[in-house]
Amino acid sequence: MMTKIWTRLVFTAPALALLSSSLLEAATAFSDLNIDAAVEKVLGKNELFDFETLQLTDDVLANLKDAGFGDEALSLFSPKSKPVKRQVVAKPPCKIYPGDATWPSGAIWRLFNVLLGGALIRTVPEASLCYPEWQIEHPTSIRSILFQGMTCMPPNYTAGFLGNTVNCSIGGFPEHSVNVSTIAQIQLAVNIARELNIRLVIKNTAHDFGAKSAGKGGLNLWTHYLKDYKFYSNYQTDTYSGPAFKLAAGVQVFEANEWAKQHNVTLHLLTLFPSVGFIGGYIQGGGHSPLTSIYGMAADHVxxxxxxxxxxxxxKVFPQLNITTMTYNVTTGGNFTHDKFWAMQRAYVDEFERLADLGYYSYYRIRHLGGEITHDVTSMVAPNTSEAGFRAALAPLFQKWADIGVPFQPVIRESDNYSDAWLAAFPHEGVFDEGANIILFNMRNPPGSELTDNAVNPAWRKMLMFAIMFVTWNVTDSTQHVTRLLRNLTYEWNPRWKTLTPTSGTYMPESDYIEPNWQESFHGSKYPRLLEIKKRWDPESVSYATNTVGSEEWMLGDTIMGHLPSQNSKLCRK
Structure with a gap:
């Protein structure tokens, strides 16, 4: 069997334009990705899912001729092991877009769809009355709709501050999506995106706060329906021997949690939003969770x-854990004044190091509520801890709060497994005086985690608090008001945090869309090595997403409200 995964396929726009209807008929044979004449079944060192065995290999070229492709058609393909000398030309300044002279014709897209086995989807805006869809089940819809341009919103949510109307347009969504079911389809899409200079986009679920799954005129790889999983009771590598899960790209957190419970193990799962793709932006962005204080980052266990x-x-997976959780909320009012509220916060933060050293984790918010302040702990999580042990550990803090006069009525639960505790403790599917709201996490990375050789920012190995600022507005608010909030967040308030914590960093999946010096903030000292890897394996910059490795060589041609890069604009080299 072949062990080669990637084959370089060369598509040129003029050559594709010459394809005849007879070639379209021949391509029908190729579209059946279950026949050996089109796709090689590949076995790698690790066991592959069935959909991963269907790959294009060097031998496919010979088989294509048997499937009806002539010599002219085969000239469109070039295997990596037999590279064709390509004329050296200047790199195109911008990706191509609908309306450009070089944009593929409808016939070319139809051929591409045949080659994909009918998996190509033409984008229809999510709010179109004819196509009601839920974001996660939609091939292009995302949560970060502001950066997409909010071009197709229900009337009551049309953003007046953007000057949008109720008319729908594609905006910053990709033009086409491939509903991925085999690796061969990914290979075809990557190659056609590279050779025709089309922006390539990848989307799993809709949880994308940084607009990394958007892109005007793009070709989108939609991996949402890759749902395979396999449990290994004893997975072996050179450095690990123990239980593990193999999870496909479309597996979501709630599904992974159910499977972990079925196999009596614990997975390193994030807190809110159970519909997040588990091995997507969560792990690839580092991955913190209620188990970070004892196990480190999720990326450490790949x-x-x-x-x-x-x-x-x-x-990796871990043994089942006894877990105790606590939730509560308090709001100022009456005798519980703002001064008492901030005294409560000081007492809490003073306990951060001790609680993190115990392996505890907390996720809480501080928000405006009219003229009052509300503080809610979505959950404090104490792994390997009984309820009695947890109450004893928290007794000193509880006493401080009682002395201050905090109206405090916690809900404390003990569970014999993490899966049930996770479901019960988190309400799944959420500077201060100047208008910001704050989300805070108290956790640490365990000793020794800094020795893990991955792309996690070294700042995470020394942290006790991860804090997120956010602002909110109404769709009826003025452009001036919304612009002021957004500019304050990036240019006024965030620098104050950085002044207080000069050696810190941040978390890419929950970061500022225009995070200044994002290379340092996301990756720290790891960035130069990451950039070298990027240039080695993707020298033509086929893979791009906002604020990702190598993206500093590109820029979007338009802005939202004068300073936010708009995904509804052309992507060009700087």
């Missing part, structure tokens, strides 16, 4: 990754 466009990962 045992293998399949492909450059990730189709699956193998990750």
């Amino acid at each position: 045992l293998s990754i399949q492909l450059g466009v990730v189709t699956s990962m193998v990750v």
Whole structure:
């Protein structure tokens, strides 16, 4: 069997334009991705899911001729092991877009759809009355709709501050999506995007706060329906021997949690939003969770990754844990004044190091509520801890709060497994005086985690608090008001945090869309090595997403409200 995964396929716009209807008929044979004449079944070192075995290999070229492709058609393809000398030309300044002279014709897209086995989807805006869809089940819809341009919103949510109307347009969504079911389809899409200079986009679920799954005129790889999983009771590598899960790219957190419970193990799962793709932006962005204080980051436990466009990962799992959780909320009012509220916060922060050293984790928010302040702990999580032990550990803090006069009525629960505790403790599916709201996490990375050789920012190995600022507004608010809030967040308030914590960093999946010096903030000292890897494996910059490695060589041609890069604009080299 072949062990080669990637084959370089060369598509040129003039050559594709010459394809005849007879070639379209021949391509029908190729579209059946279950026949050996079109796709090689590949076995790698690690066991592959069935969909991962269907790959294009060097032998495919010979088989294509048997499927009806002539010599002219085969000239469109070039295997990596037999590279064709390509004329050296200047790199195109911008990606191509609908309306450009070089944009593929409808016939070319139809051929591409045949080659994909009918998996190509033409984008229809999510709010179109004819196509009601839920964001996660939609091939292009995302949560970061502001950066997409909010071009197709229900009438009551049309953003007046953007000057939008109720008319729908595609805006910053990709033009076409591939509903991925085989690696061969990914290979075809990557190659056609590179050779025709089309922006390539990857989307799993809709949880994308940084607009990394958007892109005007793009070709989108939609991996949402890759749902395979396998449990290994004893997975072996050179450095690990123990239980593990192999999870496909479309597996969501709630699904992974259910499987972990079925197998009596614990997975390193994030807190809110159970519909997040587990091995997508969560792990690839580092991955913090209620288990970070005892196990480190989720990325620390990846045992293998399949492909450059990730189709699956193998990750470690841990024994079942006894877990105690606590939730509560307090709001100022009456005798509980703002001064008492901030005294409560000081007492809490003073306990951060001790609680993190115990292996505890907390997720809480501080928000405006009219003229009052509300503080709610979504959950404090104490792994390997009984309720009695937890109450004893928190007794000193509880006493301080009683002395201050905090109206405090916690809900404390003990569970014999993390899966049930996770479901019960988090309400799944959420500077201060100047208008910001704050989300805070108290956790640490355990000793020794800094020795892990991955792309996690070294700042995470020394942290006790991860804090997020956010602002909110109404769709009826003025452009001036919304612009002021957004500019304050980036240019006024965030620098104050950085002044207080000069050696810190941040978390890419929950960061400022225009994070200044994002290379340092996201990756710290790891960035130069990451950039070298990027240039080595993607020298033509086929893979791009906002604020990702190598993206500093590109810029979007338009802005929202004068300073936010708009995904509804052309992507060009600087």
